Amino acid sequence: MGTRPPQQLVEHAAVPWLLAVALATAGPHAGHLPLWLSLLVGGALLWRAWLWFQGGQLPPRWSLALLVIGAVAGIGWQFHSLLGKDAGVAMLVVFMALKPLEMRSPRDALVIIMLGYFLLLTHYFYSQSIPTGLWLLTAMALLTATLIRLHGGAQPLAAIARYAGLLLLQALPFMLILYLLFPRVAGPLWGLPQDAYAGLSGLSNQMSPGSISNLIQSGAIAFRSQFVGELPEKSELYWRGPVFDAYDGLTWTARPRNAPLPAPVIEAIGSSHAYSSILEAHNQRWLLALDVPTRLPPDSSLAPTLEVLAREPLRVRSRFSFTSTLDYRANRSETSEALQQALTLPPKLNPRTRALADEWKSRPPEKIAEAALAMFRNQQFHYTLRPPLLGPDAMDEFLFVARRGFCEHYASAFVFLMRAAGVPARVVAGYQGGEVNPVDGYLTVRQSDAHAWAEIWLAGKGWVRVDPTAAVAPSRIEQGIVAALPAGEPLPTFVRLDAQWMRQLRNRWEAANNTWNQWVLGYNPQRQREVLARLGLTDPDWRSMSAWLAMLCGVLLLAVMVWTLPKRRPADPVLRAWKAYCMQLDRRGVRRAEWEGPIAFAQRVADARPDLAALTHEAAGCYAELRYGRGGGEQLRLLQQCIHRLPPQGT
Amino acid sequence: MPTMPATSSPPAVGEILTAANAVILGKPAQTRLALCCLLAKGHLLIEDLPGVGKTTLAHTLARLLGFQFARVQFTSDMLPADILGVSIFDRERGNFRFLPGPVFSQVLLADEINRATPKTQSALLEAMEEGQVTTEGETRPLPQPFFVIATQNPSNQVGTFPLPESQLDRFLLRIELGYPDHDAERSLLESGGRRAQLPALSACLGAGEFAQLQQRAAAIHTSPALLDYLQLLVEATRKQPRFVHGLSPRAALSLLSAARAWAFTGGRQMVLPEDVQAVLPAVARHRLRLVSGSHAGAEDIAALIHSVPLL
Numbered sequence: 001m002g003t004r005p006p007q008q009l010v011e012h013a014a015v016p017w018l019l020a021v022a023l024a025t026a027g028p029h030a031g032h033l034p035l036w037l038s039l040l041v042g043g044a045l046l047w048r049a050w051l052w053f054q055g056g057q058l059p060p061r062w063s064l065a066l067l068v069i070g071a072v073a074g075i076g077w078q079f080h081s082l083l084g085k086d087a088g089v090a091m092l093v094v095f096m097a098l099k100p101l102e103m104r105s106p107r108d109a110l111v112i113i114m115l116g117y118f119l120l121l122t123h124y125f126y127s128q129s130i131p132t133g134l135w136l137l138t139a140m141a142l143l144t145a146t147l148i149r150l151h152g153g154a155q156p157l158a159a160i161a162r163y164a165g166l167l168l169l170q171a172l173p174f175m176l177i178l179y180l181l182f183p184r185v186a187g188p189l190w191g192l193p194q195d196a197y198a199g200l201s202g203l204s205n206q207m208s209p210g211s212i213s214n215l216i217q218s219g220a221i222a223f224r225s226q227f228v229g230e231l232p233e234k235s236e237l238y239w240r241g242p243v244f245d246a247y248d249g250l251t252w253t254a255r256p257r258n259a260p261l262p263a264p265v266i267e268a269i270g271s272s273h274a275y276s277s278i279l280e281a282h283n284q285r286w287l288l289a290l291d292v293p294t295r296l297p298p299d300s301s302l303a304p305t306l307e308v309l310a311r312e313p314l315r316v317r318s319r320f321s322f323t324s325t326l327d328y329r330a331n332r333s334e335t336s337e338a339l340q341q342a343l344t345l346p347p348k349l350n351p352r353t354r355a356l357a358d359e360w361k362s363r364p365p366e367k368i369a370e371a372a373l374a375m376f377r378n379q380q381f382h383y384t385l386r387p388p389l390l391g392p393d394a395m396d397e398f399l400f401v402a403r404r405g406f407c408e409h410y411a412s413a414f415v416f417l418m419r420a421a422g423v424p425a426r427v428v429a430g431y432q433g434g435e436v437n438p439v440d441g442y443l444t445v446r447q448s449d450a451h452a453w454a455e456i457w458l459a460g461k462g463w464v465r466v467d468p469t470a471a472v473a474p475s476r477i478e479q480g481i482v483a484a485l486p487a488g489e490p491l492p493t494f495v496r497l498d499a500q501w502m503r504q505l506r507n508r509w510e511a512a513n514n515t516w517n518q519w520v521l522g523y524n525p526q527r528q529r530e531v532l533a534r535l536g537l538t539d540p541d542w543r544s545m546s547a548w549l550a551m552l553c554g555v556l557l558l559a560v561m562v563w564t565l566p567k568r569r570p571a572d573p574v575l576r577a578w579k580a581y582c583m584q585l586d587r588r589g590v591r592r593a594e595w596e597g598p599i600a601f602a603q604r605v606a607d608a609r610p611d612l613a614a615l616t617h618e619a620a621g622c623y624a625e626l627r628y629g630r631g632g633g634e635q636l637r638l639l640q641q642c643i644h645r646l647p648p649q650g651t
Numbered sequence: 652m653p654t655m656p657a658t659s660s661p662p663a664v665g666e667i668l669t670a671a672n673a674v675i676l677g678k679p680a681q682t683r684l685a686l687c688c689l690l691a692k693g694h695l696l697i698e699d700l701p702g703v704g705k706t707t708l709a710h711t712l713a714r715l716l717g718f719q720f721a722r723v724q725f726t727s728d729m730l731p732a733d734i735l736g737v738s739i740f741d742r743e744r745g746n747f748r749f750l751p752g753p754v755f756s757q758v759l760l761a762d763e764i765n766r767a768t769p770k771t772q773s774a775l776l777e778a779m780e781e782g783q784v785t786t787e788g789e790t791r792p793l794p795q796p797f798f799v800i801a802t803q804n805p806s807n808q809v810g811t812f813p814l815p816e817s818q819l820d821r822f823l824l825r826i827e828l829g830y831p832d833h834d835a836e837r838s839l840l841e842s843g844g845r846r847a848q849l850p851a852l853s854a855c856l857g858a859g860e861f862a863q864l865q866q867r868a869a870a871i872h873t874s875p876a877l878l879d880y881l882q883l884l885v886e887a888t889r890k891q892p893r894f895v896h897g898l899s900p901r902a903a904l905s906l907l908s909a910a911r912a913w914a915f916t917g918g919r920q921m922v923l924p925e926d927v928q929a930v931l932p933a934v935a936r937h938r939l940r941l942v943s944g945s946h947a948g949a950e951d952i953a954a955l956i957h958s959v960p961l962l
Binding site for chain 2: 575579593594595596597598599600624625627628629630
């Protein structure tokens with residue numbers, strides 16, 4: 001067996017750094033790894049820390065091999081695969097936890113660092129929030145600091161931190177250029193496509209009793225809007241979602257059409273409002289515009305029932321610009337098919353309601369609507385999130401017995417009454433109101449602002465909105481859900497926040513999240529185009545962006561080079577020749593100290609390598625004459641020759 | 652053939668050094684520094700314990716260079732007039748007559764200068780700076796050349812008045828002799844004390860020859876690269892936190908002229924960084940004060956040199 005050169009070992013004092021790296025990069029994955037794996041990882045790191053503390057021997061390789069085989073088998077059993085996102089991340093975490101146990105040479109330490117940088121990225125599969133970003137930034141600083149510690153040896157913590165910070169700061173210009181110019185692809189910034197649709201909430205494409213009051217329990221944000229001009233009155237803010245025109249006695253749905261209806265005709269009367277909305281993904285096509293939109297964002301259309309539909313279901317948070325008019329006439333002439341549908345009721349159900357409607361049939365349609373609203377307003381109806389359960393004749397029970405309900409109950413009872421009395425009517429679901437976040441001025445609309453109202457068709461006026469909830473609980477429309485519901489109703493605390501400071505904290509946090517969403521997560525091709533257009537780069541395609549990218553990075557690199565080059569490369573041929581000579585001597589075992597003068601160096605060489613004494617004396621003499629005396633080209637030539645006259649290495 | 656930097660001293664210099672080293676045993680670097688100090692027209696301060704040969708060195712140099720020589724032993728009760736001279740009333744002529752003090756000589760050996768009071772010290776130091784003496788309203792020039800070779804005991808000894816920085820700055824070089832090594836001490840013991848040899852020393856130089864040597868030393872070439880290096884060193888003393896303050900421009904000039912003299916005594920026609928490094932401790936140690944309050948030690952100067960890269 002040949003003898004191996006003595007192996008260099010990882011410095012003992014550097015081991016805690018590497019363990020900290022392993023903990024910082026693998027630790028946060030504990031939240032979504034199986035428990036046994038988290039315990040294995042924690043145990044391995046603790047074991048290594050104990051060995052470090054005791055100065056003990058690392059475990060033999062065969063035991064580590066057993067551990068790896070066991071862990072991989074466990075992962076395969078748990079995830080039914082070794083491929084894919086979750087299994088892959090679990091494998092990386094296992095490697096990160098076990099590598100310190102076989103960390104002997106500096107090369108092993110480098111593997112840990114590189115694995116750490118890679119493992120950082122995997123966290124974005126699971127979360128892209130601001131705290132995650134901050135944590136990963138810290139972990140990256142720690143990785144860089146550890147790299148510095150490994151190569152630079154022991155030094156004060158402050159010096160390492162400063163150096164690491166400086167290195168990361170130097171990366172900042174490149175990061176900005178890449179951020180601005182690297183061509184974006186459509187789709188979620190991180191994660192595999194199937195991740196994008198998990199856990200989305202919002203209005204559904206049908207409405208049955210309880211569906212909206214369930215949605216209202218969530219304080220999650222549905223969308224945020226920013227108005228160009230003044231914000232309309234809160235009671236005017238009806239954000240239109242799906243329109244339901246078919247009722248089966250329990251559930252309202254949109255009836256599928258055989259033939260497409262003609263495009264809607266909208267006559268705007270009042271002033272219009274321009275605004276843009278950032279919609280959270282809800283996996284549906286409707287875009288929640290303010291009633292009614294007159295200008296649509298690209299790649300969207302106005303449905304015959306006046307809601308804005310995107311071409312594809314909304315699967316990522318997106319930004320849209322609209323213009324809406326609040327005062328309008330919509331579809332003054334409506335097709336008979338649509339009107340017929342707006343009068344259809346399931347047969348036989350709710351006889352008492354039908355009887356009431358029959359009494360009103362002789363009146364003009366406006367009077368019928370007024371009569372229904374007056375009934376809601378004047379009789380003992382209550383607005384509550386906890387209505388009693390209703391039987392098969394739901395409308396009869398609601399209108400004549402329970403009289404307790406939520407917007408969905410009022411809207412559906414109103415529409416039922418209208419249809420029974422011969423007035424075309426339909427249910428509209430959406431959101432009503434919203435709250436301005438004073439921090440960034442965005443109007444925030446939450447799931448708790450979900451609402452349902454009614455629309456009736458009047459000859460000469462078209463579709464007119466009627467909100468029966470406003471008759472029962474005017475404060476719901478004027479002040480919002482919190483004011484309308486009595487205390488004790490099950491609203492999320494997040495929505496109901498009473499303490500002023502908590503409300504402010506929430507507003508700030510949501511504003512920060514909004515900025516993060518828009519500028520980091522939502523920086524999609526469209527947004528990139530907008531930003532570049534503002535920077536004067538109109539209509540960029542990926543080619544011109546790549547060209548700019550290459551050019552700017554090149555300019556930056558050139559600047560860095562110009563800045564650092566003079567310090568590195570002596571321009572003077574005398575210095576170059578002397579440095580080359582000294583480098584040759586370094587290879588032969590005598591290194592010139594940085595501060596050492598030529599003659600003193602030659603003296604030292606004479607002591608260490610008597611065979612090189614004469615030559616070095618000559619070279620040093622030439623250099624001294626050239627640099628400190630009045631030597632000329634002759635000496636330079638001689639000095640350069642000295643380099644070649646050196647005997648070959650190893651003799 | 653290129654002119655190799657000669658390693659032999661000019662003949663006159665070699666002669667002086669050989670003769671001096673025959674008296675001061677085992678201290679060739681110190682005798683060369685002392686000679687360099689005089690060649691660079693500076694005053695010399697020798698600091699060490701009593702009895703290591705400070706006075707002998709000063710005496711030897713003065714004799715070898717053929718200078719008129721006076722010696723003053725400083726004591727704590729000494730007055731400025733004891734150095735500068737006094738006017739006494741001449742009865743025969745009926746007027747005051749000036750009796751010049753020991754300062755009116757070419758080489759003044761000021762022995763144990765830090766035993767005198769600050770007042771007396773400053774009288775001497777003024778003469779060193781101005782090259783003239785003003786007493787009783789009359790200014791009298793000192794002979795040319797005029798050198799002061801002062802010796803002092805380490806200031807932590809009992810009964811000393813340490814020289815303030817401003818006055819230390821007037822000495823171009825400060826050297827320490829240190830104990831002789833084993834062989835030198837044995838020769839010393841075998842041949843008896845050195846003072847006895849002093850009267851037997853004869854001057855190596857004729858009148859005016861030393862001035863020529865001084866001129867030649869001052870003409871040694873210094874390249875821009877060397878000045879760069881020297882400036883880097885001086886700037887380093889100002890930047891490094893271990894020193895309370897850096898070297899003054901006057902100290903930089905002193906460093907340059909001392910390095911020239913060192914190169915000259917080494918027989919070179921140009922100053923090398925090695926020359927600057929060789930004289931730097933003698934130039935800088937008494938001028939730099941550490942944050943701890945003491946003067947810079949040899950290791951501080953070594954660290955300073957090692958911190959300035961040389962190309």
